[in-house]
Amino acid sequence: MELEMTLTFVFEAISSLLLLALLHVYYRNYKAIKAKFTLGLLVFAALLLLQNIVGMNYRFTMMNFYNIEAAAGVALIRGIETVALAVLLYISWE
Numbered sequence: 001m002e003l004e005m006t007l008t009f010v011f012e013a014i015s016s017l018l019l020l021a022l023l024h025v026y027y028r029n030y031k032a033i034k035a036k037f038t039l040g041l042l043v044f045a046a047l048l049l050l051q052n053i054v055g056m057n058y059r060f061t062m063m064n065f066y067n068i069e070a071a072a073g074v075a076l077i078r079g080i081e082t083v084a085l086a087v088l089l090y091i092s093w094e
Contacts, residue, residue, distance in 0.1 A: 004071035009059045011078035012052045018085040019049040025092045 026042040055078075066074075 004075040005059060005063060005066065007075040008071070008078050009056060011075065011082045012056045012059070015078070015082045015085050016049055016052045016056070018082070018089050019045050019052065022085070022089050022092060023049065025089070 022045045023042065026038060026045055030038040030042055
């Protein structure tokens, strides 16, 4: 379980960095365009970043309460999220 929990934390940390970059892109676009859609993307990325930060905090404070059977699934879900955010950042950056 230790490996899965470490992978989950690493994926959350990488996702947080990707979300910070997305926030930068969306903020820059919002300043230029002032569209509600862009503001929505900005809020969405900020809330997703908050979710990742809270998740990383729980990895440390409540690790003893996590279910061993669920650890691999959570790591897989966080890995997929990280890949999805990387693709979104790649597309948004241009």
